[in-house]
Amino acid sequence: MKKYATLFEKGDHKWTVFYHDAHKADYLIGTNEYLIQNKGKAILTDPGGTEVFPEIIAAVSEVADINEIDQVFCSHQDPDIFSACALWFMMKPELKIHLPAIWIGFMLHFGGKLSNFEGIQDLGTTINLSGLALQALPAHYLHSSGNFHLYDPIAKVLFTGDTGAAMTGDPEGFLVKDFDAHIPHMEGFHKRWFGSNDHKNQWCETVGAMDIDFLCPQHGLVFEGKMVKQFIDWLYNLRVGVLE
Amino acid sequence: MKQIHTLFEKDDHKWSVVHRDPKKPEGLLDTNEYVISYKDKHLLLDPGGFAIFPAVLSALVQILDPNDIENIFASHQDPDIASSLTLWQQINPDIKVYVSWLWSTFMPHFGGKGDTFIPIPDEGMEIIHNGLKLIAFPAHHMHSAGNFHLYDPEAKILFTGDTGAAFLPVDNRYLFVDNFEDHIPFIEGFHRRWFGSNGHKQSWCERVQELEISALCPQHGAIYTGDQIGEFIEWLSKLSVGNTRNRGK
Numbered sequence: 001m002k003k004y005a006t007l008f009e010k011g012d013h014k015w016t017v018f019y020h021d022a023h024k025a026d027y028l029i030g031t032n033e034y035l036i037q038n039k040g041k042a043i044l045t046d047p048g049g050t051e052v053f054p055e056i057i058a059a060v061s062e063v064a065d066i067n068e069i070d071q072v073f074c075s076h077q078d079p080d081i082f083s084a085c086a087l088w089f090m091m092k093p094e095l096k097i098h099l100p101a102i103w104i105g106f107m108l109h110f111g112g113k114l115s116n117f118e119g120i121q122d123l124g125t126t127i128n129l130s131g132l133a134l135q136a137l138p139a140h141y142l143h144s145s146g147n148f149h150l151y152d153p154i155a156k157v158l159f160t161g162d163t164g165a166a167m168t169g170d171p172e173g174f175l176v177k178d179f180d181a182h183i184p185h186m187e188g189f190h191k192r193w194f195g196s197n198d199h200k201n202q203w204c205e206t207v208g209a210m211d212i213d214f215l216c217p218q219h220g221l222v223f224e225g226k227m228v229k230q231f232i233d234w235l236y237n238l239r240v241g242v243l244e
Numbered sequence: 245m246k247q248i249h250t251l252f253e254k255d256d257h258k259w260s261v262v263h264r265d266p267k268k269p270e271g272l273l274d275t276n277e278y279v280i281s282y283k284d285k286h287l288l289l290d291p292g293g294f295a296i297f298p299a300v301l302s303a304l305v306q307i308l309d310p311n312d313i314e315n316i317f318a319s320h321q322d323p324d325i326a327s328s329l330t331l332w333q334q335i336n337p338d339i340k341v342y343v344s345w346l347w348s349t350f351m352p353h354f355g356g357k358g359d360t361f362i363p364i365p366d367e368g369m370e371i372i373h374n375g376l377k378l379i380a381f382p383a384h385h386m387h388s389a390g391n392f393h394l395y396d397p398e399a400k401i402l403f404t405g406d407t408g409a410a411f412l413p414v415d416n417r418y419l420f421v422d423n424f425e426d427h428i429p430f431i432e433g434f435h436r437r438w439f440g441s442n443g444h445k446q447s448w449c450e451r452v453q454e455l456e457i458s459a460l461c462p463q464h465g466a467i468y469t470g471d472q473i474g475e476f477i478e479w480l481s482k483l484s485v486g487n488t489r490n491r492g493k
Contacts, residue, residue: 027358029349049353050330079321079347083354086294102437105273109293109324110354114271122488138490141440145387193346195385195441202490241441243366243384 002059005174007214007222008155012039013132015157015214017222018059019174021052028052030169031080032218034159035064036152039130043071045150045159046218049083056084066091073127073136074099075161075218076144077106086111098127098136100146120148137206139163141199149207156213163203164231165189166220176221179230185220187238194240204236246277246303249419251459251467252399256283257376259401261461262303264417265296272296274417275324276463278403280396281308285374287315288332289394289403290325290463294354297328310335315373317380319405319463320388321347330355342371342380344390364392381455383407385444400458407448408476409434410465421466424475430465432483439485449481 007015018033033056034045042064048056060066074082074097082088088095089112099107101119108114120136127134127150135151142163150159166185176182194200208229215223215231223231245266251259258281268274277300278289286308292300304310318326318341332339333355343351345363352358364380371378371394379395386407394403410430412418421427439445460468460476468476 025352025358027349027361028352050355051353077323079323079327079350080353083294083323083327103323105271106293106322106324108269108272109275109295110327111295113269117271138488140488140490141486142490143389145438145440193389195389195444196486199440199486199490206491241385241444243382243444 001062002055003174004059004063007034007216008157010155012037013154014038015152015155016063017174017216018056020169020171021055022171023055024052029080029167029219032174032216032220032222033060034216035060035069036129036132036134037064037068038132040068041070041130042068043073043127043129043134044069045073046075046081046161047072047084047088048081049079050087053084053087070094070096071127071129072097073134073150073159074107075139075149075159076100076147077103078144080218081161082107083110085116089116100144100148102146122146124148139203141194141196142203143193143195151210153211156211157216158207158210158212158214159216161218162193163235164215164217164220164223166217168220170221174222176223176227179227179234182221183234190235190238191240191242197240200238200240201236204232208232208236246299248303248307251278251461252401254399257281257398259396259399260307261419261467262300263419265299267299269295273324273411273464276461276465277304278461279304279308280373280376280378282374282376284312286313287317287373287378288313289317290319290405291316291328291332293324293327294331297331300328313339315339315371316341317371317392317394317403318343318347318351319383319393319403320344320391321350322388324463325405326351327354329360333360344388344392346390366390368392381452383448385439385441386448387438387440395455400456401461402452402455402457402459403461405463406434406438407480408460408462408465408468410462412465418466421468421472424472424479427466428479435480435483436485436487442485445483445485446481449477452477
């Protein structure tokens with residue numbers, strides 16, 4: 001079973017992170033999923049591919065009734081983001097998927113019908129979770145051409161998809177403990193996967209001005225407190241699009 | 245049924261393209277699937293998504309025995325590229341998939357095991373398909389971070405994945421570009437928005453000039469032949485891409 005932990009909780013409003021899967025195959029990149037609950041409804045971020053579907057359902061069911069989840073947020077279109085959507089549609093035919101509008105025609109190759117997909121236009125949008133206004137924040141070309149992060153201004157949590165991703169996990173916890181020691185696990189990824197320094201720097205400037213307690217990537221570890229700013233500064237100074 | 249067209253044929257060496265799905269689901273982006281056949285063994289290029297597998301398979305069985313599909317070339321990791329992999333594997337469990345090393349741990353999220361994937365290093369590689377030499381040609385950040393095209397030096401065909409792709413109107417899905425100027429409205433928005441890096445795009449435009457190409461074959465839209473190949477490369481080299489910003493509202 002994947003491990004999970006509570007990131008934020010206040011009344012009916014809660015963020016849960018699902019991390020480290022001890023039984024994951026070596027050839028598969030590990031993922032973190034985040035569940036946001038508010039007043040009896042829930043939204044799940046980047047719920048993963050067909051290979052991890054059973055583990056995700058099992059773990060999420062420990063925290064929430066699957067019936068609560070009627071929305072999914074997809075940061076982009078990659079296989080590890082939501083190639084399991086066809087399996088989810090069998091359980092929940094009316095599941096609503098928020099994703100970058102430019103990927104709708106592509107995502108339909110996984111399955112589903114046009115009405116399942118709610119396209120987010122390039123400038124971003126607000127997603128309503130029982131009165132909680134979540135903000136889809138543009139992160140285009142980081143790395144995907146159509147890419148969004150999800151900000152919760154009440155919980156001060158920013159879900160960042162592949163931004164901040166590290167090619168390591170920590171079976172003992174989900175937080176970055178030592179920023180400098182964490183750099184080697186994320187540097188190669190950001191240099192190689194991200195292609196545009198301009199778009200990367202625009203994102204750093206925008207996010208650097210926001211109030212964020214937790215910065216939550218889909219792979220690796222969560223940045224908390226002062227490490228959020230450390231990460232943004234580090235990324236701003238990193239040269240990306242490097243082919244060696 | 246999707247239509248089938250032979251692009252090249254010489255002895256045991258053949259390129260076919262399967263295109264224009266008349267029954268594609270609403271909103272789904274239409275795709276071209278190419279097959280390189282050499283001495284009765286087949287390599288599929290970007291065989292498409294899970295949702296269109298029946299349409300692609302039913303067209304292909306008209307021209308080949310699916311048990312003889314030994315290799316898949318995936319230009320990148322998108323849903324429309326090879327999420328049908330798990331189904332092709334039901335036909336041939338030993339099928340191999342050539343894909344950028346960047347995606348070899350992401351792709352197993354929709355199928356395949358560790359040894360299904362043959363990772364292509366950033367500089368590209370030679371792919372030997374049943375004795376036929378093919379070249380994986382780097383096209384990184386166009387649009388995907390790890391992206392390859394496939395060149396056949398014998399047939400002089402370059403498969404370009406999303407480069408050159410057109411979003412054609414459903415009622416006008418032509419297979420060959422007839423007039424490049426008329427084709428521009430169907431390719432411009434896509435290349436400007438999906439491609440994010442002018443530097444990497446420029447590098448491709450320069451390197452591709454070294455190849456002798458008789459057909460430039462994208463995964464969406466229409467094929468470029470003759471003078472249109474040079475016209476397309478020239479046009480792309482002058483296009484400014486990455487046209488959206490990350491400034492929020």
